[in-house]
Amino acid sequence: MSKMSLKFTAAVIVVLITAGMLAGCGGMSSNDIKVGILNEMTGGNATMGTSSANGAKMAIKEANAKGGLLGKQIQAVIADNKSEPSEAANAMTKLAAQDRVVAVTGMFASSNAIAASSVAESTKVPFLAVGATNPKVTVDEKSGKVKDYTFRVCFIDPFQGTVGANFVLNTLKLNKAVILVDSSSDYSKGLSAFFKEAFSKGGGSILAEEAYLQKDQDFKTILTKVKALNPEVLYVPGYYEEVGKIVKQARELGITAPIVGGDGWDSPKLVEIGTATALNNTYFTNHYSVDDTSAASKAFVEAYKKEYGQAPDAMAVLGYDAANVLLDAIKRANSLEPAKIREALAATKDYPTVTGATTLNASHDAVKNAVIIEMKEGKQVYKATVTP
Incomplete structure (x- = not known):
């Protein structure tokens, strides 16, 4: 073997070893399914984004404890949109192009979700919004057409x-x-x-x-x-x-x-x-009251308090629900192909979540109850539930 060949072989080995070390350092392997969790982690809506991310991380932790998904473990790739639409688009671009996630969930602010959805549509990465309620999140404002790859788990x-x-x-x-x-x-x-x-x-x-x-x-x-x-x-x-x-x-x-x-x-x-x-x-x-007395709500509240040391808010519940809906869609798709995950999301019907059975309609929106909350001496007090 020539000196040139030896140098080339050595270089290849170094690259391979380095790549392996980097993968190991990042907790990455071919057995991981990467799911993007994109939220308002800093900025004006940081408490909501953090709650949403906590709920999603808990859902993924529970799924991994039960064996993961499609024979693989799920890795949450956390991204921050800094409570700004431009940053939401940038973060979504990074998740799709650099992190190569199979799908993304998160976001509360509609302006941020609308910006992120534009990237999701162009990159064909399924995006399941958590609490963004403006109709323009899932329906294109100019054409009036339902966006192919954008969905949400909340009312509008x-x-x-x-x-x-x-x-x-x-x-x-x-x-x-x-x-x-x-x-x-x-x-x-x-x-x-x-x-x-x-x-x-x-x-x-x-x-x-x-x-x-x-x-x-x-x-x-x-x-x-x-x-x-x-x-x-x-x-x-x-x-x-x-x-x-x-x-x-x-x-x-x-x-x-x-x-x-x-x-x-x-x-x-x-x-x-x-x-x-x-x-x-x-x-x-x-979307939800912590005073909800359903078995699912009680179990979630107890688990969330154990995990994070505080009671959940509505965004924590929606983050949890969204992650579970997304993981269920991937399971039903039995594939990591974006188009098949998208099809499975669109077919979601009566999936049991903490906030109630979730069906995604023709506009990719969830039909959900709303609750009325009254503020009394600094505490949220459940007042009423209103059905669609």
Whole structure:
């Protein structure tokens, strides 16, 4: 053998050994199935993203303890979208092209999920959103066509907005509202529009709509205008960071009217920011209540507390449910081919999850119940369940 051949052979061996060492260091092997868990791990929606990721990781841990999937162990590849749409697209691109995951689940914020879904569609990597409720997540805004590779395990905002409006009209018996909308958020704008439509149709009157931007700190100018209108109720379909500040500043200005919102409120940070006293007489629509007494819910809550040392929120439950729905689809597909996983997801019917039997409809959306949560002295109190 020539010196050149010896050098080449040695180089190949070094590359192979290095690759093996890297694979070993990363816990990777040919027996792993890589699943992307993409969430808001930092930024304005970090508590929600972290909860969702925790739920998904727990589902994968349980599946691995039972032998894994298709004869392999499942590896969760965690990615952070930093609560920004552009970062969601970047992270999805990395998961698909570099990490080569077979599918991705996660995300709460609709703007982030919409950005990520564009990448999922172009790369043909199945994506199962967790809590993103805007219709544009699964249906292309321009063409009106259902996206091939994008799905979700939660209800959508036309339903959530209607539930909120009917609760104000029929339970609170109020019909004069002001809406405060985050004009930088697809979620807030969409939910606001669906609430307004249902509220007006039900005989309610929208006195005004006031806009703010995500990351705003001072809302007193807007709230002073709102107070002058003397509304019976405020509807604030935003995320907990801004909602907490809005509620606190509203109470400081003497606005005592009930304040109602959506699932973007669900975070322990809400009470920390808004204060327990200010949040009295506020309500929000949500996917789940920890007070759910079903056997599945009790078992999940107990397991989650054991795993993480705290009670789960709705995003933890949805993260867990989504991961299990995705793993079940891969199992039914009996394949790691994206097209076959996509077909199996589309065929999901009556899969038992903590939040109830999950069927994905023709629009790739889950048809689910909603719950009404009331805030009392800093605690979430279950008030009612509303069926579609």
